[in-house]
Amino acid sequence: MCACAWERKKRRGAGAGAGRASLRTGRDITLDGMPCTHVTCAMPNGCAPARDVYHTVRGVSLHTDSQDPQRHLARALPSPPTNATRAIYRRPALPYIKTRRPRAAGLHAPTALHAHFLPPPVPMVPVYTYDDSAALSRDLALYILAQQDAALQRGDRFNLAVSGGSLLKALRAGLVEDAELRARANWARWHVFFCDERIVPLEHADSNYGAFKAQVLDPLLQHDGVLGPTCYAINESLVGLGENDRLAAEYESLLPAQFDLILLGCGPDGHTCSLFPGDTHSYLLDANTDRRVAWCHSSPKPPADRITFTLPTLASAHALCFVAEGAAKQPVLQRILQSSPDTSLPAALVTDRFAQRVSWFVDSAAVQDLSVPAVTYNH
Ligand SMILES: O=C1O[C@H](COP(=O)(O)O)[C@@H](O)[C@H](O)[C@H]1O
Secondary structure (H helix, E strand, O other): OOOOHHHHHHHOOOOOOOOOEEOOOOOOEEEOOEEEOOOEEEEOOOOOOOOOOEEEEOOEEEEOOOOOHHHHHOOOOOOOOOHHHHOOOOOOOOOOEEEEEOOOOOOOOOOEEEEEEOOOOOOOOOEEEEOOHHHHHHHHHHHHHHHHHHHHHHOOOEEEEEOOOOHHHHHHHHHHOOHHHHHHOOHHHEEEEEOEEEOOOOOOOOOHHHHHHHHHHHHHHHOOOOOOOEEOOOOHHHOOOOOHHHHHHHHHHHOOOOOOEEEEOOOOOOOEOOEOOOHHHHHHHOOOOOOOEEEEOOOOOOOOOEEEEOHHHHHOOOOEEEEEOOHHHHHHHHHHOOOOOOOOOHHHHHHHHOHHHEEEEEEHHHHOOOOOOOEOOOO
């Protein structure tokens, strides 16, 4: 039953016949532990709402005659918070948004709707923040192992996709160098793919596979001869033949139907995978494409030719996790981890669009001066 002031007043019999009943309930209502605001429902003399007037739209309590509150508010409201994000869903110090439907004169039906609701929280996803790299790497490894365990409950493989770049150092520190966590990884069940790959030979210094081998596979072998995961690299024999579309299609054919976890980086320009911002690369951001891997040409960051997961591949993952460390990432994180993310940046677009499955692991330097709650991963 609705616990709002309007319902309490109605139950006391104070509403009917008392003239135009307009209630403004204030901001003292909590739903699922989240602060909410009620809509003011203005009623003409003696007219009670036709039906139950209580709705919850994405965590915002809505008090209206409308049976379809989504229509009124859906566009303005953020994506629903997940259980994980609920804990950090918080009220930002921003002005209330007010929507108003003009009153139709002489109607004996609810006539005006003043919706007062909280603006989007800042940010919408868990951002696990660490003062030092070692603690971040350890919690990242624990997060990955939790995804591994969940995957192995669902089936017999852990399908993981990794990015290149700075993320790999954190993987090495957390998963490879830590003997206890290394032993918790069921390596034989791991199937590792690359979110993006530079179209170069596998031994080349720019190869993401090569970097993963150097940071993870080789050190694993050195530790007690641990045979690492099964890895899926690009078909090297196509490199340099001008067959980049075919190379992307071949790689696509190796992918599992769904990833259990995709580990993402974020460049200072807001790119993730090899999805780059800007008009030149907007062809890579087609959410309706049936390609799961695309050829990225003229990459602004060398080398120029790459392949990359597309948005549908990211969309189908069980979990997506970004890792960003260092002060150089702060300006771009400011544009991503805010209440109105700049979705022209692919990393922001992914965070915003798949918010319910996205987590960020960052260090304090990367989020300095941002409104990010100080939370760490709860294992
Ligand atoms: O070029 C790339 O850059 C991004 C970000 O790398 P970072 O070193 O700034 O963390 C990486 O995620 C991607 O896989 C890689 O190809």
